[in-house]
Amino acid sequence: MLLIECPFCGARPELEFVYGGEAHIARPAADADLTPGQWAAYLYARSNTRGVHAERWRHTRGCGRFFNALRDTTTDQFIATYEIGQARPPSVPAQKIP
């Protein structure tokens, strides 16, 4: 079980959270003249990153808030968590602990 740092509540057990897919994917504006193919890309195309991945999480059984996280998909280590709307922090790899 992971401990995840909710930006609003602090470190809480993974059981309280639900994964919410890749972060920083903006919904196209109402007046954007996109083809269905571009819309499909918005809905389905994901980077499937091996390494540091920006993703959404929701503290469902806690404050209920969505937030973003940087997680290394190869180690499951959370590098940072931050509020929706904030810029992605620099993806420094997790520091090695002896």
Added chain:
Amino acid sequence: MNASGPQESAQPNRLAGAGLIDRIRPLSFQFDGKRYTGFDGDTLASALLAAGVRLVGRSFKYHRPRGILTAGSEEPNALVELRSGSRREANTRATVVELFEGLEARSQNRWPSLALDVGAVNSLFAPIFVAGFYYKTFMWPAVLWEKLYEPVIRRAAGLGRASTEADPDTYEKAYAFCDVLIIGAGPAGLAAALSTARSGARVILCDEDFLLGGRLNGERYEIDGVSGPAWTRQVEAELRASPETRILRRTTVFGVYDGGMSGTHTFAALQRVSDHLAIPPAHQPRQRLWRIIAQRTVLAAGALERPIVFGGNDRPGVMMASAVRTYVNRFGVIPGRHAALFTTSDDGWKTAFDLAAAGVRLAAIIDARSVVAPVLTEEAKRLDTRVFCGAQVVDAHGSRALERITVREDAGRLSQLQIDTLAVSGGWNPNVALCTHLGGRPRWSDAIAAFVPGDVPRGMAVVGAAAGSFSLKDALREGAAAGAAAAEATGFKSVKHREPRVTDELTAVVPLWCVSESKTKAFVDFQHDVTREDVALAAREGFSSVELLKRYTTLGMATDQGKTSSLNGHAIMAALTERAIPELGTTTSRPPYTPVALAAFAGVHRGKHFKPTRLTSGHAWAEGRGATFMESGEWLRAQWFAAPGETDWLTIITREVRAVRSGVGVCDVSTLGKIDIQGEDAAAFLDRVYINLFSTLPIGKVRYGLMLREDGLVLDDGTSARLAPQQYLMSTTTANAAKVMRHLEHARQVLWPELDVQIVSVTEQWAQYAIAGPNARRLLERLLGDAIDVSNAAFPYLACAEFSWRGVTARLFRISFSGELAYELAVPARYGDAAIRAIMSAGEDFGITPYGIEALGAMRIEKGHVTGNELNGTTTAADLGLGRMMSKKKDFIGRVLARRAGLADANRAALVGIKPTDKSARLYAGAHFLTLGAEVSLQNDQGYVTSVAFSPMLGHWIGLGLLVRGQERLGERIRAHSPIRGGDVDVEVVASVFFDPEGARLQS
């Protein structure tokens, strides 16, 4: 003495005075029906050995007689069935079963008795049971499997019997957080715990044993001038007085899992709360499954002594040298009177000296090494014990237990020794299992001829024997240092303390994996009966990698995960294929470290506790009315209310529907999802999530709305009421309430965080009742009186209001699912029971009839309303005849993709009504549509029936379905074919509204 009962046996092998057992508390127990006594503090194994019982089980494949090999959880041989009846448990290890009064145990894998076992003839067929037996057997004729091979194999391969009765005990789960977790309470773990506890950090110390101390209990160590157990008691007292330290005895940390933050990991541990008692005390679980989240970990799990592979090394009486010491020193039990030692390490010699101290002179010390430290041989000489250096035990002999060994002396001469006990030491394997659960690979150490921790999980320090440091001095020093470092790493200041004085010891080892000249079967894996010959066969047949060796021979695949066998097997394979052991590698150990009962994983989530049952506040009333309930999502809802004498559900539903359509009825609709939506931008928000406009909805009005997913398919439908300029109350279907809430939260927080809107689920806060039928208004006038004017002029169709009724805030909505003049009355949930009773009493004069969800379903099909069956994740608004609701004036979720080619295709299936041509025919949901005369094939499939009901108003079955180009085919006759349910009916395609298509009744 009871003449008919079995005789109580004495304890011929119990030493006077010695050990950590409580001699004033004798305990009686039974093994295979015979009665024995032991003492409080014994394990089943030590009590059996004290009683002189050596044969305790038969082996898995060959049914060879087996005894007790170890004194710990790694035991591969002494597996017994414990307790009886519903608490009967198979494959418990006698070496860790704590003795309790009245304990019953039975040997396994034998028939008719342990001493005389018919299955032992398997030994005669040994050539067909060799490695790869199962794989090869699978290639025999398949027809013979079920009748011949499988029953035979199952019979032969039994590993105890599980109880078939329900487990009467409870299990629970617990969570703990700490700064430092210390795994193992031997000398290294205790030293770590002391230095961490003294810093003030939160410490959890776990040990699988019921006594703290680890090897300190099994050896004759001295620390600071006191005995190991006495030192342990001092440390334990200090730890117990430390407010931030928690000691979990009888607790096995069996797995390491993800952490998330630097160095933090989650550990799973099983605490055997009541396993040492006959039955758990009241309100105590049998076992408790812990999740322990620790910032830092000190792994002090010790090491496991490894056997040497030689002929007959599985004979009862052949034991690990350290186990012999444990039985002598901790339990005051001598395993036998005529003992010898076969060792390849300095450590093994302690056994000779400990036995001598207990008054047993060894027949011989056989050390495979030609050169041994003089201090050891001199001590042996002083004790007048024969020493053979550079010698090996070639074979051990005996029928049911060890009787004699053949020794090859240095010069090659073979000699025989008559003995009943052979202590064996092949060196020690650090217990690295928990280092490897997150993928770390162990590293080979030539110095100790074993694998030591390689990459360990972040934040974990491995100390003492687990790290390959086998002396007590090193264990204490490393433990204290790691404990201090872990405390510092978690923000505490460690306190320097003096290193204890201990005696030096010798720990040299030269590995001897296997005695090559053995004539008889030499066992590598005792639990799975894998022999040296099996490993050789695997090598000859090319299964020489460790992973293939494991699967081909089943080496290390038993419940002990090869704790005493894997390395020996790998070393033999390495020698046979002329590779170095590190080159061969090692297999991965996985959680759980020792077996964990499934009940512990389930915890309290058994039967009805697996998921909650939600009851509406009107439930007790419905029960009182004799309702039959059914599950709807997590809710229990009234399916129907049978009147006295009614037995047929169709009769009941027909009565309920007719009563509503001709008079008035009431239905509990509290389970529909209710979401309160408030804020400056509430109207704008609803415009974006519904396909139709809600910003134009006047205050005090309700509107039906439809929601799409972003991919253009329908998500859910329902009504939303505008209670105030900035407050809406949305309703959802019962099944989709949580899904819609998630969808809205995502839209609000992720898609449009700039909108000022707050949402909250109020499903459980309100009880809501539908009051439907021509007399609904008259009933409400009587019920609500002056509280609100419900006349058609003041409160027309789709009106809503919040008002005060009898001092309680109530809400009234004029909406109708049944198609009748109908209202939904909502009150705070705590008044739900009072409200339904008030409704019933106000309706008495009108013949009010409570109705369930079957009648509700029949009426909604009569009205062509869609529900979950039609909103099934594959339909569009247009498919359901609701395409024109899609606003062109605004953006909303699903707007663009609802128009994509596949969803706008005119050939899609659309919602229609159907009725059977033969009015007596029954319809079945799920039946597929075919044009008349078309062959039954997938290519000819024209859609399917989604919902059916017997219509009480029309007097025949009716249905809704999705039919290709359905709206153009009204009046056509088609076939509804259900090969599964047997229905094959000609039906007429009709409009989806069967009853009152103009809607005159709901407007009235």
